[in-house]
Amino acid sequence: MLGKGIPGWVLFTKALGHDPNNHSGDNFSQYSNQNLGVMVRLNNGYGGAGTLPFQSKYDDFAKRCANYVRASTGARIWIVGNETNHPIEWPGADWDWSVVPPQPRSPDKRGEPITPDAYARCYKKVRTAIHAIPGHERDQVLVGGVAPWNPLTTYPGNETGDWVRYFQDILVHIGPGQCDGVTLHAYTHGDDPNLIRSERKVGNETFKQYHWDFRCYQDFMHAIPANMRHLPVYITETDQGDVPWRNENTGWVKGAYGEIDYWNQTQPQKIRALILYRWPRLDQWYIEGKEGVIQDFRDAMDFGYKWTTYTEPGQEEKLEALWRRLRALEERYHALQPQIDRAKSLNDTLGEEVQDLVVLAPDLQDAATLHTQIQELAGDVSGLEAELEKLGSTPTVPPGAVPRPSIQDVMADLPQHASARWPVRPLADIRRIVIHHTVTSTSVTPQRIAQVHVGQGKPGIAYHYLINGDGVIYAVQPLTRIVLQATSSAANRRTNADSIAIALAGDFREGRNVEPSDAQRQAAAALIAWLISERRLGGVIEQIVFGRNELGESVLSPGTQWLDGVRYRDKLFADTKAILDAASECADSEELANLRMEVTFLRTEVARLEGVAAQVPALQDQIGQLQITIGDQAAEIERWREIAEQCQDAGALPEIIDVRATLPHHPTLPPYRNRTQPITKIIIHHTDTPSNFTVEQIAHYHVYGTRPNKSQWPGIGYHYVIAADGSIYWCQNHETHSYHVGAANAYSLGVSLIGRFLRVGYDGKPQAPADQLPTTAQLESASRLVAWLMGEVNVTDIAQVVGHKEVGQTTCPGDQWRRGVNWKKDLHARIEAQRLGKPMAFYLLF
Ligand SMILES: [Zn+2]
Numbered sequence: 045m046l047g048k049g050i051p052g053w054v055l056f057t058k059a060l061g062h063d064p065n066n067h068s069g070d071n072f073s074q075y076s077n078q079n080l081g082v083m084v085r086l087n088n089g090y091g092g093a094g095t096l097p098f099q100s101k102y103d104d105f106a107k108r109c110a111n112y113v114r115a116s117t118g119a120r121i122w123i124v125g126n127e128t129n130h131p132i133e134w135p136g137a138d139w140d141w142s143v144v145p146p147q148p149r150s151p152d153k154r155g156e157p158i159t160p161d162a163y164a165r166c167y168k169k170v171r172t173a174i175h176a177i178p179g180h181e182r183d184q185v186l187v188g189g190v191a192p193w194n195p196l197t198t199y200p201g202n203e204t205g206d207w208v209r210y211f212q213d214i215l216v217h218i219g220p221g222q223c224d225g226v227t228l229h230a231y232t233h234g235d236d237p238n239l240i241r242s243e244r245k246v247g248n249e250t251f252k253q254y255h256w257d258f259r260c261y262q263d264f265m266h267a268i269p270a271n272m273r274h275l276p277v278y279i280t281e282t283d284q285g286d287v288p289w290r291n292e293n294t295g296w297v298k299g300a301y302g303e304i305d306y307w308n309q310t311q312p313q314k315i316r317a318l319i320l321y322r323w324p325r326l327d328q329w330y331i332e333g334k335e336g337v338i339q340d341f342r343d344a345m346d347f348g349y350k351w352t353t354y355t356e357p358g359q360e361e362k363l364e365a366l367w368r369r370l371r372a373l374e375e376r377y378h379a380l381q382p383q384i385d386r387a388k389s390l391n392d393t394l395g396e397e398v399q400d401l402v403v404l405a406p407d408l409q410d411a412a413t414l415h416t417q418i419q420e421l422a423g424d425v426s427g428l429e430a431e432l433e434k435l436g437s438t439p440t441v442p443p444g445a446v447p448r449p450s451i452q453d454v455m456a457d458l459p460q461h462a463s464a465r466w467p468v469r470p471l472a473d474i475r476r477i478v479i480h481h482t483v484t485s486t487s488v489t490p491q492r493i494a495q496v497h498v499g500q501g502k503p504g505i506a507y508h509y510l511i512n513g514d515g516v517i518y519a520v521q522p523l524t525r526i527v528l529q530a531t532s533s534a535a536n537r538r539t540n541a542d543s544i545a546i547a548l549a550g551d552f553r554e555g556r557n558v559e560p561s562d563a564q565r566q567a568a569a570a571l572i573a574w575l576i577s578e579r580r581l582g583g584v585i586e587q588i589v590f591g592r593n594e595l596g597e598s599v600l601s602p603g604t605q606w607l608d609g610v611r612y613r614d615k616l617f618a619d620t621k622a623i624l625d626a627a628s629e630c631a632d633s634e635e636l637a638n639l640r641m642e643v644t645f646l647r648t649e650v651a652r653l654e655g656v657a658a659q660v661p662a663l664q665d666q667i668g669q670l671q672i673t674i675g676d677q678a679a680e681i682e683r684w685r686e687i688a689e690q691c692q693d694a695g696a697l698p699e700i701i702d703v704r705a706t707l708p709h710h711p712t713l714p715p716y717r718n719r720t721q722p723i724t725k726i727i728i729h730h731t732d733t734p735s736n737f738t739v740e741q742i743a744h745y746h747v748y749g750t751r752p753n754k755s756q757w758p759g760i761g762y763h764y765v766i767a768a769d770g771s772i773y774w775c776q777n778h779e780t781h782s783y784h785v786g787a788a789n790a791y792s793l794g795v796s797l798i799g800r801f802l803r804v805g806y807d808g809k810p811q812a813p814a815d816q817l818p819t820t821a822q823l824e825s826a827s828r829l830v831a832w833l834m835g836e837v838n839v840t841d842i843a844q845v846v847g848h849k850e851v852g853q854t855t856c857p858g859d860q861w862r863r864g865v866n867w868k869k870d871l872h873a874r875i876e877a878q879r880l881g882k883p884m885a886f887y888l889l890f
Pocket residue numbers: 728729730784848856857
């Protein structure tokens with residue numbers, strides 16, 4: 045390649061391992077500086093080491109790849125893994141390849157299959173890691189080539205191991221916004237150059253739709269999802285199958301490059317490389333030193349095959365700037381994602397532990413700015429879209445890409461001379477288009493014309509395209525062939541070398557067909573417009589398209605009516621210009637299409653982010669309310685502490701109202717027994733009623749069981765009840781074994797505070813903060829009562845004053861007994877203060 049001054053590709057393959065602390069790299073500058081495109085295939089290892097590591101090591105592998113890219117110079121295209129549908133590339137695999145079908149040597153030597161979803165996960169990690177390196181944001185990270193004809197990777201949905209399906213599933217898992225391009229592998233089965241264009245199919249019922257030779261690349265191309273047809277494709281391995289390269293110039297190499305060039309001429313998704321496997325003498329497929337193969341390759345280069353996209357220099361810079369902006373926006377998008385996640389996890393945390401709020405407060409600030417940031421991002425994406433639209437609608441690329449008309453390729457079916465061949469030319473030599481007529485019926489077939497031409501001793505049909513009277517376009521000769529169109533002068537020999545021959549079936553003289561039918565002329569216009577656009581022949585049709593009789597020969601073709609009479613030339617040119625004009629209005633480039641697709645992807649991602657972020661304001665409200673509650677409660681507590689201190693000095697005693705005789709008793713049930721065990725615990729309850737309930741009402745529902753699922757009792761269950769205003773009611777004798785705390789009734793006294801000290805009220809709605817806690821008066825009374833009781837019944841240890849929920853399954857005496865405000869602690873402190881500050885006898889005054 046270098047000898048011919050033609051740019052080309054060189055591919056290196058590297059075993060990197062997956063040590064995230066390995067920072068080594070390579071220098072490829074000596075190649076990239078010589079106009080060679082450098083591709084590097086990133087492998088974990090070879091054979092049983094796995095081209096990718098075990099799935100648990102994908103993160104490490106991605107780090108290692110990024111380290112390698114960062115430390116390497118002269119390469120910007122990276123391929124992730126190799127033939128991952130082939131067990132020979134799986135981590136931990138050791139198979140016996142001598143049996144049919146191949147088998148793992150033992151069940152534990154099967155290896156970890158690399159399924160499409162696993163591959164896609166690894167690919168995305170590696171790509172993200174590489175793009176995160178400054179200066180490598182636009183590196184191409186390519187999907188590794190899939191081994192054609194290998195059915196050994198099966199998984200649900202692909203039970204036959206279909207390699208094309210495997211390839212397609214990988215792309216679907218990765219998705220269009222997260223892929224830079226793909227690589228393919230294609231081979232012939234044998235060294236016959238005719239196998240390059242062979243339509244031979246796989247000799248197996250399951251896979252009979254797939255090509256058995258080089259054209260297996262077309263099976264892969266057709267499987268690329270429609271939304272990924274803008275991506276670059278590289279064929280990174282080709283050879284003659286199991287046969288090593290024969291040291292002979294067979295034309296196989298020329299044929300392969302010609303085939304890919306034909307694909308590129310006729311298909312919108314271009315193949316940018318065809319790389320022969322392989323140069324160095326590392327295995328049986330080496331080329332180094334095989335002069336015949338090398339000469340075949342040199343000959344192929346004479347064609348100057350080149351894939352093209354249309355991008356003008358000025359536009360290139362604009363696109364570059366847009367790409368940079370897009371990358372920056374993508375980065376911002378990714379930066380926002382963790383904040384969103386954190387905001388969501390806040391919500392879960394909130395439910396349980398209110399006291400953590402103080403710690404979470406800084407995150408709240410993030411949440412507050414999050415929405416704004418996303419909105420800004422969305423705004424920027426809109427701006428980018430608008431610019432892209434402007435750029436796209438400006439006809440900067442004359443002429444625009446004209447759609448390819450429908451063309452039937454019959455080249456392989458036409459008769460040829462036994463030995464003679466038309467000379468070849470590089471496609472870049474093409475400058476002009478020459479129109480012929482066939483002087484036959486308008487329905488003549490390409491086969492018939494080829495027969496006639498070969499019969500005249502020509503190497504083959506002497507046109508490149510034939511269009512019949514119905515407007516059917518046949519491709520009859522590769523554009524790389526120089527066909528004999530005009531003969532009489534040196535100037536005309538040059539015409540042959542630089543022009544494309546289009547024949548219109550018919551005889552366009554007065555008295556014959558006169559002029560082409562509308563269908564035929566419109567087909568010709570579509571073909572000419574497409575050729576002008578595709579081959580970039582220029583902007584002035586009069587300088588590109590000629591009738592054969594305009595080239596200095598005394599011939600009639602393409603008929604007297606071309607320039608005289610009906611002058612169908614004018615109609616043809618008008619039709620062609622109309623197509624070119626229409627195309628230039630929607631002129632587009634591959635790059636632009638690419639950008640558009642990525643922006644669309646980003647747009648959907650941002651929309652998703654907006655959706656998640658929409659939850660944030662509600663979350664913030666909730667947090668805000670809780671903060672207020674906590675603030676209020678902290679103030680309350682402080683006030684209580686002050687009061688407690690005052691109480692120690694004042695020593696005012698609450699009145700105790702004896703209602704033992706007046707509360708209702710059950711009319712028929714026997715009265716409560718007297719206890720047989722000493723009292724060792726004092727139990728604190730809430731009544732789980734509205735705070736304005738009276739002690740009578742409470743006794744009533746205990747006695748008559750009026751609440752759901754409650755049985756009837758002999759009398760009120762509590763020994764004491766304390767109202768919200770602090771009034772203390774004596775309800776049962778201390779020795780009465782009443783019901784309030786299940787199994788612990790036998791040795792417990794029950795003291796109940798009227799109220800429902802829960803966050804949620806009976807109606808299921810949040811209660812006011814004040815209703816979630818006892819009143820100060822209630823607490824104060826409770827502390828005095830309990831302090832007195834402790835002396836009275838000889839429960840001396842404060843630890844024996846417990847909440848109902850500490851001895852049974854219940855929410856009593858409320859949510860914040862031991863959490864949140866923790867009023868148990870407060871009550872205990874008050875009780876202790878009472879006990880230490882006052883003689884017990886002081887309380888015996890009622
Ligand atoms: Zn209770």
